[in-house]
Amino acid sequence: MVKLTLVGRVHDGLPLSQGLVYDEDDIVYKKHAEFLLHEISLDALPPSTTTIFLHNHCFNYMVRNGVCFITLCDVSYPRKLAFHYLQDLQKEFDKVDPQLVNQIIKPYGFVKFDNIICNIRRQYIDTRTQANLSKLNADHKQELDVLTEDMSLVVERRRRSDMIERMKNAHKSTSPVWESKTLEVIAVKWTPITIIFVVALVLLWSSL
Template sequence: MVKLTVVGRVNDGLPISQGPLYEEDGDNTIYKQHAEFLLHEISMAALPPSATTILLPHHHCFNYVVKNGVCFITLCDALYPRKLAFHYLQDLQKEFDKIDLSLVKQITKPYSFIKFNNIICNIRRQYIDTRTQANLSKLKANHKQELHVHTEQMSLVVEWRRRSDMLERMMKAHKSAFPVWGSESLEVIAVKWTPITIIFIVSFVLLWSSFKQ
């Protein structure tokens, strides 16, 4: 079942729209935070912009696609047909393509593009029951054709981000401890005095050599 849908901008990772939450699932808030985290990673180019499945514990997974700078993410049961999940995301894309992108660029508050919430809700209804004739036809169409989807573990994505943040903190701490190194003033000094220093050293060596002879 499609349990959660989040649409966001890739350039800044802002979630702009969302679909209805699956009421029977008590972890809705956590999954929503996971979706926002993935959107942030995509905006940082830490995850591929191509069709991707992120595997979670407890028999769930996120599927997402990116088009024209907009990311469409959905949370599904692990047993939900992946092919159907990406059909759902593609339908969302098609509807979003009808919207003026200049309006999307003007959005500043998270989840404030309410106009698209209703569209998500309507399309989601079509994918709740996998046994409908329409959905069965989608599953059977091009049955031999494999989906070119990248697959990743959520735990690895989180670990990569943790290590990346740790490395960034270490670099900032190093610069704070030695502020002169890497500064613009040090670069100016180096450019100004390096040629003079080289000339002085060469002159000293030549002079020393003449005295030695």
Template structure:
């Protein structure tokens, strides 16, 4: 079943709306729900940075899967049990995309700046979700039968692999930043600049004196 749904803006990874919390009794605790929500927001951020495909994908997570689609700069993410048919999960996302983008002002979608601004979306998300709770309804069976024999062209990855890649990338960025900070030129260092200003006149005087003595010595020989 569909357990969590988040809608977000791809441009800056801003979450726009979320569905009502749906967890079964064994998972009915605030910590787990917050963790799943953070993971969905992490996926949105990875899409925004270009680290994940900007079309659609399935991401495996233990006994669950995140599925998402992107349309017109808006990402629709849902968390389902792994046993839930992937085709139905994407049908749910497509229905959600058509409903929300059809009713909401797209100009407003691209203007808002606060996370989860569209509180009214929660009711729309809940209504669409109800259609997909029971996979054995005539409507859902028809969708599955229509897709039978057609494997959906959806990339699949694992959450742990995505997180690991992000950690490696951040470590490389940190290393590069530390390396560049060690390379300090005289113009970049106030201390070196102060030393140069202090000793430059003395150096010029000494150099001039040496040149003068050398010139007098050459003239005396001649």
């Protein structure tokens, strides 16, 4: 079944709206959904239809017109139906004034869309309804072009990327003087003088 939904803005990774959160497990999965939205905003995940597996659940997401639609389902839930659900959400979101969407600055500030998510979600809870069976049968001969990945790989890539970034920043912070233009000028100006002074000192010492 469809357990959780998140709609977010891609360019800054801001979550705009969500479906209902029912229990503590949903709150944990919500954090995972926010993480995926953040990765998409950083171009660390493909902006297309993708399924991310996490234990016995999977996140399905699609990006359209700068907005990301994410849903969490049981792995047994038909993916084609999950993406129909996301497409229905996208169609409703397309009716919203883009200026209104861009003006939202508070996470989950688009509260009005929460009711729309809940209403559409109710239509997809039972996969055996005639409407849902019709959607599945209509696409029965079509292959769904969906990328797949495991959440552990996504997390590991982010961990490595953050580690490399920290190493770069640490290198910059510990050696700014040695890489500066000022030090280069000083070296060019004073190195010959220093060499002459040392040679003269050695000659003077040897003549004594």
